[in-house]
Structure formats: C-alpha cells, structure tokens
Amino acid sequence: MLNINLAFFLTVIVVLRLRRRTEARSRADERMTVAIVLLLGVLIAPTEFGQGLVRATGQLLEQVARVRL
Incomplete structure (x- = not known):
C-alpha cells in the first residue's frame, strides 16, 4: 500500500x-493557491521540520534587526 504524506x-x-505563467491566472486561481499554501503551512507547523523553520526564520530576523540598528 502506498502512503503519501499530505x-x-x-x-x-x-x-x-x-x-505557470502569472498572466494566465484568474483571481479565483490565485485564491485557490493561497488557500493551498495556508493549508500546507498548517500541516507543516507542528512538525519538527516546521519548528526548525520557525527557529531559523527567527534567528535570521534577529540578525537582520541587529544589522539595521
């Protein structure tokens, strides 16, 4: 049996x-893409990979904030 991770x-x-080309997208198509990306974020967030991304993004933002000050 094949088990595909959602x-x-x-x-x-x-x-x-x-x-796909940007010009070919309708507003409904763009909304669908945003909904899929949000669902993907919700699925990834509680995993170790998602938590690692949150930590890495936080560290990157801290470094950028230090450079700007």
Missing part, C-alpha cells in the same frame, strides 16, 4: 501551480 502532496501541487 504535506508533501500539497507541496508538489503548490510548486506546479506556481510554475
């Missing part, structure tokens, strides 16, 4: 949708 599946969908 987060991985949504990542593939997002990549395929973002590869």
